[in-house]
Amino acid sequence: ALEWRYINSSIIELKTTMLAANQLYNLTITNANDCWGNDKLITSKIGLPSQPIANDLILNEVLFNPITGASDYIEIYNNSDKLIDLSEIFIGNWDEGIANAKQIVNQRTLFLPQNFIVVSEDTSSIVKNYSIYNSASFIQADLPSFPNDSGTVYLVYEDDLILDFLNYSEKMQFSLLDDFDGKSLERIIYDDSQNNRDNWHTASEFVDWGTPGYRNSQYQQTKELGDITIEPQLFSPDNDGYNDVLTIALNFIKADLIIDIEIYDNQGRMIKKLEDNFFMGYEAL
Numbered sequence: 001a002l003e004w005r006y007i008n009s010s011i012i013e014l015k016t017t018m019l020a021a022n023q024l025y026n027l028t029i030t031n032a033n034d035c036w037g038n039d040k041l042i043t044s045k046i047g048l049p050s051q052p053i054a055n056d057l058i059l060n061e062v063l064f065n066p067i068t069g070a071s072d073y074i075e076i077y078n079n080s081d082k083l084i085d086l087s088e089i090f091i092g093n094w095d096e097g098i099a100n101a102k103q104i105v106n107q108r109t110l111f112l113p114q115n116f117i118v119v120s121e122d123t124s125s126i127v128k129n130y131s132i133y134n135s136a137s138f139i140q141a142d143l144p145s146f147p148n149d150s151g152t153v154y155l156v157y158e159d160d161l162i163l164d165f166l167n168y169s170e171k172m173q174f175s176l177l178d179d180f181d182g183k184s185l186e187r188i189i190y191d192d193s194q195n196n197r198d199n200w201h202t203a204s205e206f207v208d209w210g211t212p213g214y215r216n217s218q219y220q221q222t223k224e225l226g227d228i229t230i231e232p233q234l235f236s237p238d239n240d241g242y243n244d245v246l247t248i249a250l251n252f253i254k255a256d257l258i259i260d261i262e263i264y265d266n267q268g269r270m271i272k273k274l275e276d277n278f279f280m281g282y283e284a285l
Contacts, residue, residue: 020084021048023210024112047110049085052157054233055078055194057089058164059155060116060187061203061216064098067182070125072146073212074153075109075137077120079190086139086191089163091119094152100144101156105195118212119143126212129182134213148180164194174202185208186216194264226252252280 019025028067029042061075074091078084086109092101104119111117111269116137120126123138146153150169156162166185173180185200192199204217211217229249237244246260 019046019048021050022081023047024083024110029069033090040163043109045072047083049083049108049110052080052082052084052161052163054161054163055191056082056109056163058190059083059153059166060190061118061184061210061212062166062168063182063184063210063212064146064151064153064168065180065183066125067129067259070182071120071122073118073120073123073126073184073213074143075116076155077187077190078111078113078115081113085109086111086117088158090156090158091143092154092156093146094154098154098156098162099249101154102142102144104139104141116213120212126210128208129208130212131208132211132214138211145285162194166200167195167197167225168200172200172202172206177272179204184212186211186218188216188218188220190219226250250280 002039004083020123024047027042027044029040029047032040032042034040056079058077058079059074061073061079063073066072076089086105087103087107089111090101091104092098100185104117115133117139117224118133118137119139119141121140121143123135126133143265146168147157148170150171153166153168154162166183170180172185173183177183180202184203186203188199188201189251201218203211206237207217227249228248228251231247231249232243235243235246237246246263250259257280259278259280260276261278262270263274264270
């Protein structure tokens with residue numbers, strides 16, 4: 001049971017200190033009446049959201065070159081075990097920095113773990129042009145401009161923290177296609193690093209070139225290869241005595257692995273490539 005307080009005929013205040021973060025609760029109100037005096041059973045799901053970190057929410061499918069008369073769409077996947085407030089999440093593009101950030105929703109909305117949302121300026125065009133979709137995941141909202149040939153999609157928390165980003169290009173589409181109109185790019189592996197172009201592929205023709213709101217046609221499950229520890233997650237090598245040194249510890253369950261290690265700044269720009277096609281053993285520090 002939750003402690004609550006009646007405020008007026010349409011507002012009930014719950015004492016949220018009794019709720020555990022990231023725990024979904026079923027709220028049931030009985031013996032409620034509508035304006036005509038009819039008895040109502042009201043049910044809802046509530047919970048306390050948590051602040052996301054990078055890769056908690058990921059870009060999962062991007063349509064940047066829609067067919068004539070249709071709209072772009074951006075599919076986002078909650079890759080965490082957290083309840084996340086969508087009103088704190090923005091989609092932006094690049095213009096000498098992250099720019100034109102658009103709020104996905106303007107009121108508190110819970111984004112549940114392992115769920116999808118699809119953001120488009122015209123969700124009806126998705127229904128019209130794709131046979132496999134989940135309309136329950138659709139959110140109609142303004143999006144920044146995404147050019148048809150190339151551009152960058154940013155997913156950010158409160159205009160500051162980059163959760164995920166993708167530098168897309170028509171060159172990432174399947175090379176044997178005659179045209180790219182209406183064909184989305186799908187993420188292949190959820191847990192791969194940010195902005196890895198090799199982790200994206202054109203959606204299958206079998207699903208009519210897009211799966212908005214559903215698991216991607218090109219999805220693959222990751223295989224456990226070992227542990228990677230990065231400490232601290234954010235470092236600043238400016239010799240001020242605070243977070244000047246980054247430690248990367250690799251511990252794999254098999255040998256013969258090839259790795260790349262790249263350092264990015266907080267705007268998503270690559271600063272340095274530490275290793276390129278480095279041949280690994282079982283451990284490295």
